[in-house]
Every structure is written in C-alpha cells, then in structure tokens.
Amino acid sequence: MTASATETAAGTGAAPARGSRSRGIRIFKWTLLTPLFSLFFFLMPVFLLQLYFSLHSWTIYLSSWWDADYAGFDLFREVLTESRFYWAFARSFLFAGLSTVGCFIIGFGLALLMYRPFRGHSVFYVLFILPMLTVPIVISYTADMLLFRSGPINDIMSFLAGTEIRFTWLANPNFAIFTIIMLEIWNWTPFAFIIMLAGLSSLPAEPVEAARILGASRLRIFWEIQIPLLRPVIFLALILRFLEAMAEFPKTWGLLQGGPGTSTETIPVYLYIVTWRAFNVSKGAAASYLVMLLMIVIILSAIYVLRREKKALDALYEKPAGGGEA
C-alpha cells in the first residue's frame, strides 16, 4: 500500500521517464527473484524423476534406470496394500501428535512461570533453550548413553525407588516409540516455551488489570482473557511443531533405526528403509508420492490457518499495547 504510494509520488516527479521507470522496476523485481527461481527450476526434474520411478519398476540392482519396465499403478497398489505403510502413518501421527501436545504443555507451563520477571530470569531462559540448540543427531546418541540398561537414568530411578530398576527403554517394542516421543519433547519444548513466553509478554496489560479490579479469579482471567488473546500464538506453535515432527528423521533413525522390529518406524524412517536399505527405489518413490500428496493437503490446510492467525497477530502487534512493549 505504502509502496505504491511511494511509486506514484516519485512518478509524478519524473513524468517523462515514466515508461522506462516502470520497466526498470519490473527488471529490478525479477532480478531479486532470479536466484530463487533458477534454483527451483534446477530442482524441478527431481519431481518428474519421482513420477517416473513410481510408475516404472526399478531397484538399484538393475542397471540403467531409463529402460525400466513400465508398471502402471502396480507399485502404488503394492504400497497401499501393505499394512506396514499404514502402521508407519499411524506411528507418525502418534509421534507428531503426542510430542506436539507434550512440548506445548510443558513449554506453556514454563512460560507461565517465567513471564513475570524475577531474579535469575535470564539464566533460566538461557538454560531452558539449550535443548533446542543441540544437534538432533547428538541427542539421539546421548539418549543411547543415558537410557541403555545399565545407564544413569535407570540408576537414578533405582535410587529414587529404593530397588534396582533395569527398565528397557529402547529394546522393548511396545515402549520404544514413547522413548522417542520423549526425546522429541526434550528437544523441542524450548520451541513452545520461547513462543509462548513471547506471546505472554506481548499481551496488553489493560484487560487483565481491568478484570482483576472487577474481582475475577486468576483462573478465570487465564481462561477467558489470556487464552483467547493468545490464540494466534498457540495455533502457530502447535502447527509449526506438528509439521516439523511429521518430518522428523535424525532422532528416530539415529537411536533405533525403526527398530526393534518395525516398532518405531515412522513415515520418514519407512521411506528411508525402503529406498536405502531394501534399495527398492520404485516402491520408495510410489510411497513418497503418496506421502507427499498427503503432506501437501496437511500443509495447505495448516497454511490456511496460519494466514488467518497471522492477521490476528499483526493486529495485536500494530496496536501498541500498554505494558507490552519490550
């Protein structure tokens, strides 16, 4: 809006050169976009190759991939009739859902305890963001050191319980997925924490103050004033976390490689195993296509919500809040 105002203002100043000016702007705009577009078009053939492989039967053991046999939709049928594929989906949703909720609850709790300044505030803040700064693959190897059967976590639990506990965190097929979910929560709670902390500290102070004067209880202020005002921030945190968790690979792969059995095989791990362990490139491509389509649907709906909430957020930041300015 303001940009167009600038253009017309400057345009009237230099009336004769108007045509060359707008052409100059067009060239300028395209210059800015060229690097992105050229990279994007450079990578475009990848998607076509993907389609080719999902329709032609090829594994890495065959030579020249360009004369692989046409298989029609057989590969898609093969993937869709495989229960392993659906299980991977179910696990991915379980993993992403539970870890998102876990991160959010703990992160929000910490943010609620921390948003009013107290002594040592910044020390706590720095310490709490450390897990987010740790390299994911490092987390998976450190978790292995901590959680193996004679590891320190079992020792600490034994100490607390008074008897010797040798819990199998990793080799137990029924529990391993929850171990990985805990890792994800450990890793990304700071994400929810910093977002909710920023949200809480940018809230306008007046409504809360007014409600308190009118005699509303803490709980009521929380549910009826703070939560509705925080809605865009909450949505943002949940959506972004969920999408990242759906794509999570280093921790799930680094710790257990989908095992024991297939009990921690999420979608990315499944795709990795089919393509790089079984070397079944075509089947992997077909499965990837299905995953990609589903992810695009999920992402588009996520983006729809994000756009709506972004507007609400911008409105929140535009009205300078009384006590909210940092």
Next chain:
Amino acid sequence: MNRRTKRRIAAAFRFGFLGASLFAVGFPIYWMIITSFKPDNEWFTWPPIYWSENWTLDNYRVVWLGIQARITAQEAFTMQKPLQALKHSLALALISTTLSVAFGTLIAYGVSRYRILSDRRMFNLLMLRMIPPIVVAAPLTLYYSALNLLDTLTGLVIVYVITTIPYTVWMTKSFIDEIPHEMEQAAEILGASRWQTIWEVIFPLIRSGVVATFLFILILTWSEYLLALILSKVDVVTLPVQLSKYEGTTEGRVYGYQAALAVGVTLPLIVIGCFIRKHLVRGFTFGMVKR
C-alpha cells in the same frame, strides 16, 4: 496466615517445576560432557560413574586429531579423517548460509517494498521448508549422480539454500517491515539508485537483523543430517554424518568418542544460540511472533 501458606505452596510448586525442568535439561548435557572425558573402561559400568576420577583427553585426541587409540579394535575409527569433516561442515554451513541470506534478504526487500510476491505466494513459499525432504531424496540422488553433483559441496549447498530460503525471506522481511519508508524516499529524491538505496540506506539499518538471521540459518545448516547423509558418500562428510560413523558393528557404540565429537559439534551452536537468543522466536516462527 492462610494466604501466606498459600503463597508459599505456590512458590514451592513454582520452584519445584523449574528445578525439575532444569534437571531434565541439564542432566543429559552434563552426561554428554562427562562421558567425553571418561576412559573407555568407564563407559558401560554398572552402577554408572557420575564423576570420573580418571579424566582423559584421549577421546578428543582420537575424534578430532585422528591420533591412534591404544585399542587396536578401534583403529578403524581413527581412519575417518575427522578434521576434514570439520572443514566440510564449516564450508558448507558458511557458504549455504551466506547465499541463502543474500538471496533471501533481497527477496524480502522486494516483498516488503514492491510486493513482488503476493501474500498467498509468501505462504506457499513455506512449502519449500515444510515438505519433508525425504520424499524427494531418492530421485534427487539419481538426478545428482547424473549431473556429477553427488558427493560434492555444490550439490549440498543447492539443497540447503532452497530449504532455508523460506526462513531467511520471512525473517529478514520482519526486520525490513519495521523500517520506515521515509529513508528510502529521501534517498530516492537525492538521486540514489535502487541498489544504492538497498546497500547504503537499508542494509545498515537492518544489519543486526541480518546477522541474527545469518546465525539462525547457520544453526539449521550446521545440524542438518538427512540430506547430508543421503547426498554425500566419501569426498564430503559433515560432522553430523561423521558422528554416526563411530558406531562399531562388533563392539557396539563407542560412547566416549561419540560424546567427544558431540561436545565439539554442539558447543558452537550453544554459543551462537545464546548470542541471538532474543531473535530465536522470530526465526522459528518465520518472523510472525516478535519479542
């Protein structure tokens, strides 16, 4: 009295929760650090050793300098050329981050001032980040091998730039949006060209924001694992991939070595992250939430 006990309970709860979280955050990091200084006979003991009496730097010597360890079974691990991984990781992170920030800042400027991408397109740009890279990994490998880009820095730089550009565009745009337009109008009236305006008027104003973006993207590229694992083999090895090589087939995991490497990989990120802690929110939320 009643009120006071209530308040005390609240305070106890508050510090209990904070303390528990602090332990949950701190202990794994403590364990990683302490393991990196333990000699190899203390890695697997029961009960575990919380404070080693026999501190050693051997693990660091092996993983960072490639000096032969005493144990012959682990000789294979010392052949991994660790310093080369450091060099590659550093080069890769710096080059791809620089390019991503340079391209991203220019696009962000165009969007902020000339609307070169509509609101809808800006949101669709996020797709580049949100689609899991694993879904195109297989054809990408074959495409790269056809172009001789497999196992090269260039190949990795290309995918890193394209997957981080949504972050740079959104983050720098949020900084540029905060700058009033009057500066550029003044510059234009004084006869500055568009590039001159960007370089001499806008850039100095957003410099700290660009530095924050740069460091934020550096964190992302430095810790990237999946694409590096798939698109590199022998010639290019990044530190996260190198880390997964200290996993023997016969002698199990080599905790001390992994920990020594892990400390070195993580430390720079912690320093950088604390340095830009005020901007992390902006980074992770694509500039939508400010502090």
